[in-house]
Amino acid sequence: MSAHENEEKMILDVNNLHASVEGSPILKGLNLSVKPGEVHAIMGPNGSGKSTFANVLAGREDYTVDSGSVSYSGLDLLDLDPEERACEGIFLAFQYPVSIPGISNAYFLRSALNAVRRYREESEVDAVDFLQLVREKMKLVGMDEKLLQRSVNDGFSGGEKKRNEILQMAVLDPKLAILDETDSGLDIDALRIVAEGVNALRGGDRAFIVVTHYQRLLDYIVPDHVHVLSEGQIVRSGDKTLAHELEREGYSWLESGHAREKTQEAS
């Protein structure tokens, strides 16, 4: 198989990516390839650059790409505005979703859906069809319908915010979903509900990048690949058993200088 054909099969291909925040380099040569339908977990200690990676993919302004390339569904991702990336099917479930006081969840989500549909040259959905769609998806994530009329994330509990992110994902129907620490701040019941919502959206060509510090979430969302991020690089990759290994050993081995060796062993 030629390199070109191989590339065509990828939904996301990240090549030697270097990125910095406020002048300090955070990502230092990150490589990652994701095929349609795959679930990749990215683990790593706090401060290793997981959220930075997620934000760079989504196109956040304060994150500067210094070198490297990212191709997404055959497009040069780094060339697109954040809203274009969203409309092309990239969805980021935020680690800390912000609130928008005075704008109802329903209004916000319908505006988003219609923005995406306009981009795809599809007709906008009216209020009635939207309500039907959103109700169906709310069941999927076990969300109270009352939250539709509340302002976006305003006064939501941690669990409600995370569920709201998954609801938005379900409605917007992305091709590549990036979940940034969706498990943080959730008790075990909430975690299970959120994971079930995500699992219901698995299947077909939709790919996931699940960013998490703990292995816990991966008991529910079972990944095809697990990567360990340390100091801005992926230092180890493996299958789901790697997550269990990390759970037992923690991340301390990274500091002992074994990281490079282990990656080499693995490859």
Place this chain on the structure above:
Amino acid sequence: MSEAEELQKLADKEYEFGFVTDVESDSLPPGLDEDTIREIVRRKGEPDWLLEYRLKAFRHWQTMEDPAWAKVNKNVVNYQDLIYYSAPKPKKQLESLDEVDPELLETFEKLGISLEEQKRLSNVAVDAVFDSVSVATTFSDKLAELGIIFCSFSEAVKEHPELVRKYLGSVVPYTDNFYSALNSAVFSDGSFCYIPKGVACPMELSTYFRINAAGTGQFERTLIVADEGSTVSYLEGCTAPMRDENQLHAAVVELVALEEATIKYSTVQNWYPGDADGVGGIYNFVTKRGLCKGDRSKISWTQVETGSAITWKYPSCILQGDDSIGEFYSVALTNNFQQADTGTKMVHLGKRTKSTIISKGISAGKGQNTYRGLVDIKKGAEDARNFSQCDSMLLGDRCGAHTFPYVEVRNPSAKVEHEATTSKIGEDQIFYCNQRGISTEDAVSMIVNGFCKEVFSELPMEFAVEAQKLLAVSLEGSVG
């Protein structure tokens, strides 16, 4: 299309109402002295008592100085350069809309207030004031069946002199301030409204103000009297052509609510704000005050201020009746070089009087936005309550927001609460919207609309929609 036309089109997009209507007008030469006032009175065929009133006001005005205290920069207005009376010709008494100059009707169509349509379809009675003169009032007949008087101020002077005489200047005396004195001397028209005892006005009453002629000042006078137990909701909208000189608008609005009466007064002010370099635009120096004269009466001001180069405006309530209620809901937006200094005065006289102040200031470009308010609780106001909330939002870092909430309490039983916040529009909020596919421009207008929600929800439905659109237009290009 020529380049000039192209440019004009672009310019029109920025301020949609910047066209000039080609009607012949009958104007006095510029300048102001006692003869000007006598000429206005003669042309309008006004009675002697009104001439006396105007002259007293004029003499008082001459002793006053142009105020410079509000936090704004402005060019000096030369009052002798202004035209104090301009009426579209022909100036004969109009019997029906059919007699209104078609050019004028077209103007109002362009402004989105089709008088013809309104008359037939909607439930809003409109009084349209063009330059100095009221050109059309719709629905008067239907209202008259209920005893409601809704007509131009000039007509009220002729038809209901006893009411006008009783209430004119009773809330805003001509001695009140420089601009109210000037207005009292030279006001040419405006709207008058009287709701009789126990009548709930079945439709929104609306006045539309339009400055058209060059070099004119607009000095309207609005007087609304709600008799015992009546209710009325009143809307006011305004636009002006784009001109590169500053035009003066100095209106006076007086509201009187008798026992258990309720008046709701809503304004969407969209006077020409000047261009992006700060040239031209309306000076909007308006005195608005309501008197809650009777027990359990209520006056509620809601304003959305997006236009004018400079706005000085403090719609106020005098809570004289026991258990009376005053409310002020305001959104003021300044972009480019606009300056707004606005707020309210709540004067508590009666027992258990209550006031609520919700002010939302939005500054973009180099706009300056000031909230200036006074809660004044007098000695006899036992158990008075006030709640004030003043929030400012900044878009960019070249604009400014300032808050001056003055409180004077002379009765120890008073409860006064004040909250204030200033926030920058959040990059993270915009990014959140972007990440869901929403463009930055739409995100900004959404976030700003959310910020203003408590005020918009006080507006009548159609007005709320218009206000949201206006905000979006006024913010175009303010965040890049």
